[in-house]
Amino acid sequence: MDGNVSARWKTVWITGASTGIGRELSLQLARGGVRVAASARSREKLEALAAEHANITAVPLDVTIAADAAAAHARISAELGPIDLAVLNAGVWDQMGADNYDAAQAMRTMAVNYGGAANALAPLLTDMRARRSGHIAIVASVAGYRGLPKSIGYAPSKAALISLAEVLRLDAAPQGITVSLINPGFVDTPMTAVNKFPMPFMITAEDAAARILRGLERQKFEIVFPWSLALPLKILRALPYPAWFALARRLSGKM
Ligand SMILES: NC(=O)c1ccc[n+]([C@@H]2O[C@H](COP(=O)([O-])OP(=O)(O)OC[C@H]3O[C@@H](n4cnc5c(N)ncnc54)[C@H](OP(=O)(O)O)[C@@H]3O)[C@@H](O)[C@H]2O)c1
Known part of the structure; x- marks a missing residue:
């Protein structure tokens, strides 16, 4: 992918770029000749990242x-x-469930995951609608497909992002704006490093970023990976509720 990404984009804005997937996306785009604006809260980490490539x-x-x-x-x-x-x-x-539910924590998760996208969307939509061009990619998760055990803060925030991307795809496409929805499975980043439960088919952040860039380059709507995890989850998503709850209860025993 490096070296091939510059044709479609000159300037890219990435939020959550200080670590993990966002950091890797920044590096791969920068090496491909794209100007990257890398955003997150940690100023020092962003400055260290910018020191790695002049395009960041x-x-x-x-x-x-x-x-x-x-x-x-x-x-x-x-x-x-x-x-x-x-x-x-x-x-x-x-990782939070009904047994240790904390409303303030759930709201904080929603404020970052959903609210963060909502806040960035406001200036982006105004600008891209005026220019009748641009591409907005929303990073949700396969965890947003269905309610999952011990994800009482995270899964609803990702379900909201999936819905947001679907609505945007319908509303913004006629205005010349491309919309993508990125649904990763498990990726080895600081986010997953804290997990004690099994994370099947985990991939590296480098691999995740390359897959995301390939999908964005092709202007795909849903970019979901790896298929070894995504396919069963897509099938489970279509199950009637009684079957899904029975399966999910079994899964939750392993978490
Ligand atoms: N890793 C996985 O298995 C996986 C799977 C599915 C989906 N995802 C999604 O992929 C995205 C990236 O995750 P990751 O795995 O790369 O995790 P990560 O390494 O923990 O990165 C999260 C990024 O979000 C930034 N961030 C957090 N709160 C913020 C705030 N209030 N304002 C600005 N930036 C903020 C963090 O930077 P600061 O702390 O410096 O602000 C960091 O750069 C997330 O949306 C995650 O839900 C990850």
């Missing part, structure tokens, strides 16, 4: 703050040029 600019922000997202969008457009592709990737994961 650190643009720190907290995605839960709408004014931060608007200011970042304005700065990137002014300094790097119009944003051709935005990958709304910032996210947090917490």
